[in-house]
Amino acid sequence: MFRKSPELRASDALRLAALTPPAALSEQPLGEQRFVVVDLETSGLNTLKDKILSIGAVTIEHSAIALGQQFSCTLRRVNHAVSESVLIHQIPPSEVAAGIRAEKALLNFMEYVGSSPLLAFHATFDQRMLVREMNDAFAYNLRHPFYDVAEIAPLLCPEHNMRNPGLDDWVSFFGLQVLQRHNASADAMVTAELMLILLKRAERQGIRSLQALDISLQNWRRRQQNVL
C-alpha cells in the first residue's frame, strides 16, 4: 500500500474486491455485445471538484433494451448546494440528502456494469467523473473503456450536416419520440435508443465488432484533427 487508502467498510471492501475487471476489446459481433449506457447528474461541470448526484444507466444486450433492468439511483451528499445543475436536472437538495450512501451507490453501479464497456453522450465527462469518484472513494482504478455516442453518431452518419450536434439535435435528426428527458435515467434511455439506431447503421456499414468500431473511431478522430 503506497498511498493512503480511504477508510472502507468491511462489506464495501468485500464487494470492491469482487468487481469484475473490464473485458478485452471484443471481436464478437456487435449485435451480441453488451453495453451499459450511462448518464450522470453532477453538482457542476468541474470534474476535479464536483460530485455525482445521481446515476442512470440502461443495458443494451443483443441489440435490445430490457425495460425492467435499468439502473438508477440518487447519491446521498452532505452540503449539496443549489447549483445550475440542480436547476437543469431538478434534483432538489432534499432528494439528494435522501439518496443512498455514495460508496454503496457506486458499488451498486459497478456491479451493474460488470465487465461491459460503457457508452455515454459526451462520454469523456462521465468517464472523468466516475474515474475520480471511484478513486476518491476506493482508490479503485476504473479502466473500463468509454465510447462516446457524440462521436459514434457523426462517424456513422456523416451526412448529418449539423454543427456540433448535441443529444437533442440527434434526437430530432432521427425523429426519436422522447417520452421524458433531463433526469439521469431518462437521458440514459434516450442515449441508448439512439445507440440502437447506430448499431444497426454500423452493421450496415460493415462494422461488425466493437474492435472494428474502435478502429473506425480512431481513424475518424484523426480525420477530424486533419480538417482542423
Place this chain on the structure above:
Amino acid sequence: MSRNDAFAKTGKTAVQQNIQGTLEFLQKYPPFNQMDIAHLSFLVENCQLRFYAEGEKIVSPEDGPVEFFYIVKQGSVHGERRKGQDASQETTFEITTGECFPIAALLGERATRTSHVAETDTFCLLLDKASFVKLFGKCEAFRDFSVRGISSLLEHANQQVQSRAAETLGSQYSMETRLSELAMRQPITCEGHLPLHKAVQLMHEQQIGSLVITDEMQRPQGIFTLRDLRRVIADANADLRQPISELMTLNPFHLPPQASAFDAALAMTERHIAHVCLVQDGRLVGVISERDLFSLQRVDLVHLARAVRHAVSIDKLVQLRDEIRSLVDRMIAHGANSEQVTRLITLLNDHMVSRVIELCVERHGHPGVDFTWLVFGSEGRKEQTLYTDQDNGILFEADSQEEANAIRQKLLPLAREINLALDDCGFMLCKGNIMAGNAELCLSRQEWSRRFSKIVREATPTNLLYSTIFFDLRAIWGPLEGCQTLRREMLSMVRGNDMFQRMMAQNALQYKPPLGGLFRNFALDKKGLEKDTLDLKVKGLTPFVDGIRVLALANGIESSNTSERIRQLVSKGVIERLDGDAYAEAYHFIQLIRMQQHQQQAQNELAYSNRIYPDELNHLDRRILRESFRQAQRLQASLTFRYQL
C-alpha cells in the same frame, strides 16, 4: 443479499422513473388504456425495446412459432404476403404507433402467415411469450382484446358514441330493447261476434286503446282502436249492436316479439298506425302501443312524422326541421346505428317532401296531370343525413312528344315552386341544378328512358357522373309504377352493356380512400383552408357507394340503398358474406363519424361540412376509421380485378 436482489432494489426507483414514460405512452392506446395499472406495469417491466431499420423484417413465417408480442412504440410496420407464383409482395395491412401484433399467431402458437416489415425506422416494445401468457391470464381487458381484436374495439367505440350522446341527454333507454320486454301485460282480445258496445265496454274497463280480435286459436283477425271508434261514432247511422268484426281493421300489422323498439317505431311512422301486434308462431302474444314506446323511449318519431304529414304551412315544416335534428340526437343516444339513423332521416324527409308538394299543389292549384316526384343521389339511396341538398326530378306519362312538351310547361312552374319551398325547409338548392324545376329533369317516361339509354351508350365523363346520380332513383310522391318500369329498363340496359359496366367500374376508382403514405395514418389535404383535413363523404363513403352500385346494377339488383345492395349481392353470391359484412360495417362507421360531426356542427352553430381533422378524433375512432378506409381500398381492388382495369 444476492446481486440480483440488490439490482431489484436499487433498480426500483429507476425503473419506476423510466417506466412511467412508457406507461403514459401506452395509456393513450387501446387496449392498454383499459388495463389495470398493475397489469400495465407488469407488461412494461417485462418488455424490451428494439429498433428496426426501414425495410427490415421483424417477424416472418420462416421464423417459426412466434416468440414475442410486439407493440409499435414509434414508426410503422406493414404486412407482406407473397402473391402466388410471381415474386412480388402484396401489402396486406399497416400497423402504426400504439398498435400490436401478431396476436393470432401468438395465441395459435404458430408462425405468422405474413412477414412483418418495418415500413419506416421503427421502435417496438417486445413482450416475451411467457409474460404474454401470464398477462393474458391475469388481465381481462387484455384477454378480451387479444381474442376479439378489432371487433372488441368497434363495440367499445359504439359504447363511447352512445355514452357521449347519452351524457348530453341523460338517458339510458335503448332503441334496441326487444318488444317482448316492453309489452308486459297480457293482450286483451275478443272474438269477432262481440257486439260493438260490449267491445267498447271492455276497452273502457281495461283502460286500453286497442282491442285485438282473434279466433279461438289466438290468431289475430283484426284490430279495433279508439280511432276506429271515433270513425264509427261520427257516422250517424252507427249501430252499437253490430258485431265488432264488421268494424275492425283487417289483418293488423304485426312484428315478432324479438323485433326492436326501433322496428316498431319505424313501422308506426311508415304506416301511420299507433298499435303493433306481437305475433309468434301465428299467435298473438302482445300489443305495443305508441304510448308504450313514448313512455319508455321518449322517441316521438311517430308524433313527428304525423306533425310533418299534417303541417298546415311551409313555415310549420321549417319549425319541425329542428325537431328532426333533436330526434336524430336522441336516436344516436339511444344506440341507433348509422343505418337506422339514415333510414329515419330519409323517412321523415320523405314525409316532409310529400307534404311540401301537397302544400305547393294546394297553393298553386293542381296542374291537372298526374306526376311522380323522383329523387336521386343520397335521397334516392335512402342515405340522407341532416346535411343534404336536393336531387330531384319529375316523371309523367305522355303519348307523344307534343303532349310531353305541353305537360312539361304545365308542371315546370309548380316544380320550381316546390324546389324553393324545399330550400326553405332545409333541403338546399342543388348547385348542379339537378332539380325538377329544370326542364331537362321534368320528363315523360319515354324521355327518361331515352336519356338513360344515352348515358349507357355514350359513357362520357359527364354521363358517368350522371349515372352515379340518376341510377339511384326512387319515387316518393305520386304513382310509383312509372319509376319502377324506368328502373327495370335501366337495369337491363346496364346488364347488356359490358363496356358501360367497365367504364362505371373505372369511374368508381377515381376517389381513393385517404390512406396515407409512409409517415401518416391518413392522406390529408396539404393546402389552403382545408389543410390537414379529409373529406369523409368524397373519400370515405363515395368509394363504397360507387363500387357497390357498379356490382348492383350489373347484377340486376333493384334496391338503391347501399346496405341493401350489399345484402343482396351477398345473397346472390356476387360477394362473399365476410366481405359484405366488412364493407357494410366500415361504411356505417364512416357514416356514423360523419353524423356525429354534423351533430356537433349544428350544436356549435357552424356550417355543415364533411371535412374532419383526423388528429382531433380519439385513437380508437381514428384506428377504426383507418380500418374502414382499408375496406374501401379492398372493394376497389376487387373491382380492378373483376373488370381487369
